[in-house]
Amino acid sequence: MSANETPASHQPPAATRDSAFLRACRREPVPHTPVWFMRQAGRSLPEYRKVREGIGMLDSCMRPDLVTEITLQPVRRHGVDAAIYFSDIVVPLKAIGVDLDIKPGVGPVVEQPVRSRADLARLRDLTPEDVPYVTEAIGQLTSELGPTPLIGFAGAPFTLASYLVEGGPSRTYENAKAMMYGDPELWADLLDRLAEITAAFLKVQIEAGASAVQLFDSWAGALAPADYRRSVLPASAKVFEAVAGYGVPRIHFGVGTGELLGLMGEAGADVVGVDWRVPLDEAARRVGPGKALQGNLDPTVLFAPREAVEAKTREVLDSAAGLEGHVFNLGHGVMPATDPDALTRLVEYVHTRTAR
């Protein structure tokens, strides 16, 4: 199927479709505000560290049994309203043969950064056969999860490009921005290529049974709105458009994106993720009507005593009171040193406080 054909509508079973999480994404009434956490599967959990012992991050993403176990761990422990597929944003790039690794404590490192048209030519299409472990793990997960929805995800073209062009994590994105300003045609072609790979990867996940998808443009906050609109939004819009026909909610998230929230909604999201810097009522004004919001407790608040966590959580819930749809989350991922019990208590607190 080409990127432009509309796929057949792909809907989960009725009990999943009726879950608080998917209802909130569709801006329908909910029995309680649904909660999940970015990076809920990972190093904050001792059971995660145990099963990952001696297994590299990328290797673990390619073992369906391990992926299934790690994805289920936070659902069992915290009672969150959705699971997020255990993987990493660089997995599709690895799957098409990019020589990269995830270095512990550093992040993705690319052996040969993409700096020229010849480098771009190395990025080939992704097919379902490149990621058989994704289809297998999601098959296992949807039967194990019962009515709990599974969120699939991918890195957005800009965030993927930032790793590919820099060769690793960066604070300033100087090489990526140098290409964006200096060779806009190469940049546009690179982002378009990444949009195709990303769309293909999301389709594999949805067709295997993911009932929502999140596009992580974690580092888009480094861009001015005019640059985002001209040089990044078209590629992200292409990804959202490619999966629109499935009818599964599409979440769009980035960090430090206060000035971009309207544009991130415009790119085609059904739900816009908000970090902790903009209160949700203000974020709703910036995003405009017709979209749900996700967020936005500062992840570092979880290091404070219980009373402080509850007070800050009430602030988030109060600012969400007038929203059309709200999915509770942190403003960015769970930090590795977080006490898992604080996360469990937070889920309970949001559920109790918002029970209707």
Ligand SMILES: Cc1c2[nH]c(c1CCC(=O)O)Cc1[nH]c(c(CCC(=O)O)c1C)Cc1[nH]c(c(CCC(=O)O)c1C)Cc1[nH]c(c(C)c1CCC(=O)O)C2
């Ligand atoms: C930017 C980004 C990456 N990866 C991801 C993003 C977007 C989200 C965000 O903004 O945080 C996305 C991601 N990475 C991982 C998940 C798992 C699902 C979940 O949210 O629970 C998700 C959704 C697992 C992971 N991805 C990574 C880990 C840690 C590696 C390990 O456990 O050994 C996990 C659990 C590695 C990774 N991968 C990446 C970084 C920056 C790192 C951290 C490096 C480190 O501190 O070791 C790239």
